[in-house]
Amino acid sequence: MLDIRRVLASAPQKHKAEKLNPLTTVWGEECDPSDVLSEYPRPRMRRDNVLSLNGMWDYAIVPLSGTSDAKVLREALMQARMPLRWDGKITVPFSPEASLSGVNRTLHPNELLWYRRLVELPELSLQQRFILHFEAVDWMCACFVNGQLAGTHTGGYVPFSFDITDLLGMSKKTEIAVCVYDPSDAGVQLRGKQTLSRGDIWYTAQSGIWQSVWCEVVSAAHLEELTLKGDMHGTLQVRARSTFGSRNAFGLGNEAHTDSFTNSHALEVTVLDAQKQEVLHATLPVGKTGETCTELNVSSPRLWSPEDPYLYAVTAMLRSGDTAIDVVQSYCAFRTVGVAPDAEGTPRVHLNGTPFFVRGVLDQGYWPDGLMTAPSDGALIYDIETMRAAGFNTLRKHLKIESERWYYHCDRLGMLVWQDCVSGGDAYSSWHTSQKPTLFSFTWRHFQDETPRHHRALAASDENYKREWIETCRNMVKLLDGHPSVGFWTLFNEGWGQFDAQAAVKAVRELDATRPIDATSGWYDQGCGDFISIHNYFRPLRAGWRDIRKARANRRREGAKQRAVIISEFGGLAQMVPEHTSLDHAYGYGNFATANDWCAAVKQELAKAESLQADGLAGYIYTQLSDVEEEVNGLLTYDRKVNKLRRSTG
Numbered sequence: 001m002l003d004i005r006r007v008l009a010s011a012p013q014k015h016k017a018e019k020l021n022p023l024t025t026v027w028g029e030e031c032d033p034s035d036v037l038s039e040y041p042r043p044r045m046r047r048d049n050v051l052s053l054n055g056m057w058d059y060a061i062v063p064l065s066g067t068s069d070a071k072v073l074r075e076a077l078m079q080a081r082m083p084l085r086w087d088g089k090i091t092v093p094f095s096p097e098a099s100l101s102g103v104n105r106t107l108h109p110n111e112l113l114w115y116r117r118l119v120e121l122p123e124l125s126l127q128q129r130f131i132l133h134f135e136a137v138d139w140m141c142a143c144f145v146n147g148q149l150a151g152t153h154t155g156g157y158v159p160f161s162f163d164i165t166d167l168l169g170m171s172k173k174t175e176i177a178v179c180v181y182d183p184s185d186a187g188v189q190l191r192g193k194q195t196l197s198r199g200d201i202w203y204t205a206q207s208g209i210w211q212s213v214w215c216e217v218v219s220a221a222h223l224e225e226l227t228l229k230g231d232m233h234g235t236l237q238v239r240a241r242s243t244f245g246s247r248n249a250f251g252l253g254n255e256a257h258t259d260s261f262t263n264s265h266a267l268e269v270t271v272l273d274a275q276k277q278e279v280l281h282a283t284l285p286v287g288k289t290g291e292t293c294t295e296l297n298v299s300s301p302r303l304w305s306p307e308d309p310y311l312y313a314v315t316a317m318l319r320s321g322d323t324a325i326d327v328v329q330s331y332c333a334f335r336t337v338g339v340a341p342d343a344e345g346t347p348r349v350h351l352n353g354t355p356f357f358v359r360g361v362l363d364q365g366y367w368p369d370g371l372m373t374a375p376s377d378g379a380l381i382y383d384i385e386t387m388r389a390a391g392f393n394t395l396r397k398h399l400k401i402e403s404e405r406w407y408y409h410c411d412r413l414g415m416l417v418w419q420d421c422v423s424g425g426d427a428y429s430s431w432h433t434s435q436k437p438t439l440f441s442f443t444w445r446h447f448q449d450e451t452p453r454h455h456r457a458l459a460a461s462d463e464n465y466k467r468e469w470i471e472t473c474r475n476m477v478k479l480l481d482g483h484p485s486v487g488f489w490t491l492f493n494e495g496w497g498q499f500d501a502q503a504a505v506k507a508v509r510e511l512d513a514t515r516p517i518d519a520t521s522g523w524y525d526q527g528c529g530d531f532i533s534i535h536n537y538f539r540p541l542r543a544g545w546r547d548i549r550k551a552r553a554n555r556r557r558e559g560a561k562q563r564a565v566i567i568s569e570f571g572g573l574a575q576m577v578p579e580h581t582s583l584d585h586a587y588g589y590g591n592f593a594t595a596n597d598w599c600a601a602v603k604q605e606l607a608k609a610e611s612l613q614a615d616g617l618a619g620y621i622y623t624q625l626s627d628v629e630e631e632v633n634g635l636l637t638y639d640r641k642v643n644k645l646r647r648s649t650g
Contacts, residue, residue, distance in 0.1 A: 002439070003538045020204075020368075020582040020629060023639040027376035028100055028369035033091045039377045041135055041212040043408040044482055045226050046329040049217035051121070053176070058116040059090040061107060064181065070140070070154065070464055073181055077142035078149055080179045083114055090115065092213060095138070095206035098371040106196070107207035109183035115209060116177045121168065127220050130168065132176070133161045135211030135403060139182040139189050146175050155468060156182070157190060157401040157422050158475040159211075182207035188465040190424035190472055192399035193364060193628075194372075200587050203364070203629050206371040211403050220244060221265070222326040224290075226316055227482040230334035231514070232352045234298040236280070240267055242290040242318055242326075260288040267292050268317040271332065273302070279312065286318070303352050304333035304484045306393040309414030311484075333411065333484035339516045339530040339564045339618070346616045347564040349516065351487075358619020359610075360394030360418055361387050361635065362569060365402055366628045368582065368638050372400065380406045382640060383625060384415050390635065390645060396568070396621045399423050399493060401476055410485035418518070418568075418621065419480060420490040421473045425459035425497030432457045433495040437523040438538060444523045450500045458524075460499035469497065473504070477511045489515055490568070494522040494535065501526040521568045530561075531618070535569040537589045541608045543615035564618035571605050572623040572633040573598060575644060580637035581627065588633035589623075595647040602635075602645070 036054045040046050060083040066076060094101035096113065107113050124130060132143070138156030142149065145167040153160045168174055184205040185195045194205040225241040244261060263285075271280035280298050302310045311331045318326040335352055342348045348355040363383065367374055374380045380403075387395060395410070396418035410417050436443055447454060455461045473491070480486045489508055492498035501519045505528045508517060519529030532544060544565040574588020575598035592598035609620040626634035635645055 018583060021584075022099065023368035023580070023582060024099075025367060025369055025375050025379060025639050026641065027374075027379040027382075028367070031091075031100055031369075031375050033102070036091060037093060037212055037373075037376065039405060041133070041214055042404050044228075044330045044404070045223065047216055047218070047327070049122075051119070051215045053117065053119065053213040053215060054092050056089050056117075057092050058086040058088075058114075059096065059103065060085065060087045060114045061096070061105065062112050062114065064110050064112045073140060074142075074152055074154065077112075077140060077179050077181060078152060080112065080142065082116065082144070082147075082177055082179075086114075086116065092117075093135070093209050093211050094370055094373050095208050095210045097204055097206045098369065098373065100369045100373075100375060106205070107180075107182055107184075108196075109186040113180040113182070113208045114177065115180070116175065118173045118175055119215075120172055121174050121215065122217060124165065124168075124217065129163055129165045129218050129220055129222070131161050131216045131218055132164045133159065133212075133214050133216065134209065135159045135213070136401070137178070137180060137209050137211075138207050139180070139187075141178055141180045144175075144177040144179070147177075155190070155472055155475075156210075157472060158479060159404075178209065180208045185427070188425055188462040189468055190422040190465075192422050192424075193366075199630060201631060203366055204371060206373075210371075210373050219325050221261075221318060221320065223267075223316060223318055223328055226328060226330060227478075228314055228330060228332035229482050229514070230298070230301065230312075230332050230484075232301075232303055232334060232336040234301045234334060236271070236296045236298060236332060236334075238267075238269060238284065238292065238294050238296060240286075240292040240316065242267070242286055242292070244290065261286045261290055262288075264321045266319050268319055269296070270315045270317075271298065272313045272315075274310070274312075276313070283319075298334065301334040304335040305351060306388075306414040306416060309333075309412055309485075311412060331411070332482070335484050337416075337487040337515060339561075341562065347562045347618065349564060349618050357613055358394050358416070358418075358566065358621070359392050360396050360416075360619065360621040361390075361392050362398050362621050362624040363387075363395045364398050364624060364626070364628050365400045365406075366626075366638075374403070374406070377405060379640070381409050381413070383636075384409055384413050386636065386643065387625060388413065388415060392622075394418055394487070394619070394621070395625070396420065396490070398624075401479075404479075407480060407483045407485060411483055415485055416487045417483070417485045418488040418490060419476070419486050420493060420521075421469070421476065423493055423496040424469060425465045426462060428459050428496055429457060433459075437495070441523070444525055447524045449498050449520075449524060449526055450502070455499050458495045458498045460497045465497065466499060469499075470504075470507070473508065474511060477508060481512055487515060488518060490518040490521045490533075491529070492520050492524075495520075495524045498524060502528045505529050516564075518566065518568060530563055531566045531568070532563050533566050533568045536567055537570060537572055537623075541567065541570060541605070541612060543612040543617035565616060566618050567609060567612075567620040569621055569623050570609065571602065573601050573605065574631075574633045576632050577637050577642050577644065577647075580639055580642050581632055582629045582638060585630070586632040587630040595644065599645060599647065
């Protein structure tokens with residue numbers, strides 16, 4: 001039965017423009033702008049010749065005139081003139097909206113954000129190149145080196161890089177500048193939970209550079225990509241892309257340096273166990289286009305799991321004859337995740353061939369002082385370890401792609417990741433994406449998301465948005481494919497920007513056939529993917545809903561495969577902790593006056609979800625890891641200074 005009181009209590013409210021209480025984390029309090037997030041950003045492709053560019057940059061925010069058309073904007077950014085005056089200093093990689101940036105200023109849709117830094121780069125030999133890396137910049141940017149365009153990028157959640165060697169001058173100092181445009185939710189681009197008017201389940205928007213920036217010295221011929229993915233049978237997929245020469249701002253080869261790979265080029269892969277004993281050594285051919293794609297085998301591998309997150313060390317060496325051209329350090333693991341019937345025929349998640357019950361927590365990845373950027377590497381580790389200690393084995397990374405170091409820590413600490421694609425599109429209709437499916441669950445099966453009418457209802461009618469979603473989804477799968485912790489994909493959440501889920505599932509399967517897919521988390525099930533995925537905040541918990549089971553029988557499906565039932569969001573019980581909240585009022589699903597009452601209710605909810613294994617439930621995702629601004633339904637406070645589960649005295 002629907003709990004009307006909880007539904008009404010969670011209804012969106014009209015908000016005044018309230019200033020958030022200044023909260024800091026212990027890591028933010030210790031943050032040194034001269035040594036911020038200095039760890040190697042890409043642990044699966046580690047080199048020695050690295051220079052971190054995190055730290056103090058000049059910044060300026062200037063007016064933008066003209067159209068918001070993406071093509072025109074890109075041209076405008078490429079031709080933009082650097083400001084004559086700068087507003088001050090900003091700590092990269094924190095967005096200007098984050099307190100740790102030192103700016104505390106919202107970037108508006110009619111403004112451009114400029115960055116500038118002078119860098120002293122090491123001298124290069126004739127056979128070396130200089131690569132400038134950005135882990136994430138929100139949303140559209142142009143990069144200039146010594147006043148010349150190095151390249152452009154669109155999309156706020158995936159890494160990109162530029163070869164800037166040919167733009168370096170004779171001076172010891174190199175000027176790097178970045179111009180950024182970000183309309184936030186005034187546009188249709190991917191943005192997740194960000195909004196210019198925060199409130200309820202929507203959070204403060206952030207813009208600009210929000211993940212690490214760094215440079216690498218590489219040889220002219222070098223590895224650009226490396227993916228190592230092992231399964232429970234000892235098969236190791238090796239995918240690599242090497243390049244010979246440079247690429248200019250537009251991805252075109254420089255004739256002075258470009259050549260095809262020859263028969264003399266090879267990729268040498270060595271795998272060591274924890275005792276540094278060699279378990280695999282192979283020399284692999286490099287195709288004329290630089291591609292390597294093959295399968296190797298390790299006999300009787302030690303399998304990865306949350307209980308035993310075993311990683312093998314890997315050295316990948318690009319050779320030309322007997323000469324080592326490029327060397328990167330990496331790692332791999334062996335594990336298999338899938339959905340299959342158990343001994344009684346009930347579809348379950350299986351890990352390494354054994355039924356595995358998902359005990360997960362929703363993780364927004366927000367911080368009061370850094371917004372979507374963790375204040376330190378230690379902060380990332382704290383969240384993972386604290387949830388492990390609380391008995392959870394999975395984190396659902398909600399509507400955000402994290403830094404690679406977060407996935408690395410999940411790999412080595414033993415935490416499965418349920419990874420969401422990032423949502424976007426036009427302004428969401430609360431009736432179609434929240435109220436109607438909450439009140440009337442039978443409506444879920446009457447929604448075909450491939451029709452233009454339903455695209456409009458779910459804010460997915462803009463073609464630019466669809467193209468960006470498809471491209472970002474593809475890049476996300478490629479980026480995270482080699483992380484053993486990443487076990488599941490979520491494509492669409494609660495109908496936000498949802499379109500053609502069946503086609504999306506097919507496209508992701510073609511990229512990665514090894515991970516189960518939650519096609520439509522919450523509602524508007526299209527009969528595809530590997531899960532019947534339910535959000536349940538307002539009804540008694542059960543292992544599936546009758547209407548959804550009917551839908552499974554009546555709608556077309558991807559093959560004839562049975563799907564597992566997952567409660568992909570539930571709980572969300574609210575409890576404010578004075579002096580540790582962003583506001584003096586709360587949003588959540590049910591509020592509790594005392595820590596004891598809240599803790600008892602949370603444990604009761606988790607115990608109920610746990611008991612549903614016997615009824616066929618494959619797992620659950622509890623909402624949520626931490627409070628975020630107005631939402632105070634976290635197991636931890638927003639500043640991570642109070643673990644609410646430990647506050648009860650009973």
